Amino acid sequence: MSRLAYLGPEGTFTEEALRLMEPNAERLPCATVSAALNACRSGEADGAVVPLENSLEGAITTTLDEFAWGEPLLISAELLLPVRFSLLARPDTSLWHIKRVYTHPAAITQCRAFLARELPDAVVVAAPSTAAAAQEVSLPGSPYDAAIAARIAGEHYGLVEVVADIGDRSDTETRFVRVSRPGPLPEPTGSDRTTLVVFLADDHPGALLEMLTEFSMRGVNLSRIESRPTGEGIGRYFFHFDFEGHVADARVGEAISGLHRVCGEVRFLGSYPRADGVAPQIKRGTADTEFAEASDWLARVRAGQV
Ligand SMILES: O=C(O)C(=O)Cc1ccccc1
Numbered sequence: 001m002s003r004l005a006y007l008g009p010e011g012t013f014t015e016e017a018l019r020l021m022e023p024n025a026e027r028l029p030c031a032t033v034s035a036a037l038n039a040c041r042s043g044e045a046d047g048a049v050v051p052l053e054n055s056l057e058g059a060i061t062t063t064l065d066e067f068a069w070g071e072p073l074l075i076s077a078e079l080l081l082p083v084r085f086s087l088l089a090r091p092d093t094s095l096w097h098i099k100r101v102y103t104h105p106a107a108i109t110q111c112r113a114f115l116a117r118e119l120p121d122a123v124v125v126a127a128p129s130t131a132a133a134a135q136e137v138s139l140p141g142s143p144y145d146a147a148i149a150a151r152i153a154g155e156h157y158g159l160v161e162v163v164a165d166i167g168d169r170s171d172t173e174t175r176f177v178r179v180s181r182p183g184p185l186p187e188p189t190g191s192d193r194t195t196l197v198v199f200l201a202d203d204h205p206g207a208l209l210e211m212l213t214e215f216s217m218r219g220v221n222l223s224r225i226e227s228r229p230t231g232e233g234i235g236r237y238f239f240h241f242d243f244e245g246h247v248a249d250a251r252v253g254e255a256i257s258g259l260h261r262v263c264g265e266v267r268f269l270g271s272y273p274r275a276d277g278v279a280p281q282i283k284r285g286t287a288d289t290e291f292a293e294a295s296d297w298l299a300r301v302r303a304g305q306v
Helices: 013-021 033-042 061-069 105-110 112-118 130-138 151-157 207-216 250-262 287-302
Strands: 003-007 026-030 047-054 074-082 086-089 100-103 123-126 146-149 160-163 173-180 192-199 222-229 237-244 265-273
Touching (some): 003 013, 003 033, 013 026, 013 047, 033 047, 033 061, 047 061, 047 105, 061 192, 061 237, 061 265, 100 105, 105 112, 105 123, 130 151, 146 151, 151 160, 192 250, 207 250, 250 265
Parallel strands (some): 003 026, 074 265, 100 123
Antiparallel strands (some): 047 173, 086 146, 192 237, 192 265
């Protein structure tokens, strides 16, 4: 039985994702994403489950930066989970009593409209996780009046649901990944995804285009591109790429070799089965038709027609 570290405590959305991915795993709750990943790196756990991005606000940047800068890890699976946020409080709390709200930053950004409309004067404070917030609110003498978390976290920590489903959109999904220490990759399934982090060797005109060309010329479909600051000053970035296919597929392997030629450093973060329910990809042309369209467009721009 594998032992998996995750962003805890009990009742987080990450725990729900872990239970769906590996129902029989032993669970090791950790206080932060970094602690969960370190538990995997040190061997205290066999793997870890962490949130990567959500469909409304984008990246969970702590996770991206850990993957880029921390001791290398490999993604072995992904899961898309619809998340529903509840406003939870100690029994007998009414909405108008709530002056201080505690929750994870990703929940703050996904419940902005509710907070602005219903609790415009409340102070909203960032917590390590939604369940950590619920646990804190449950303590007598807590400085917080309410938490935003999953309904199940309220059940765990004896809170009541003051308002259900307070997210700005009811169809928000979060993408979670399971990681392990570097080792054998999952076999290709024919419906896989590969993740990379890419650092530029030097900043020059067209550097991003050179990277993208390595994908487009081989018909490899990108599903996410994210830039993150390197920390070396304004204008210095590195990139995360997700794309369809497995590193064992010839065109994916060639695209990665091509990136090694045009970039300073490429960190391979894994090839793993794509989650079901991924939004249908926009239908793309072949590499040849795309180039034809792109050069046609360029000709029109040059001719002043656009
Ligand atoms: O704090 C949690 O419960 C998490 O698992 C992180 C998170 C927070 C908000 C939306 C999705 C995941």
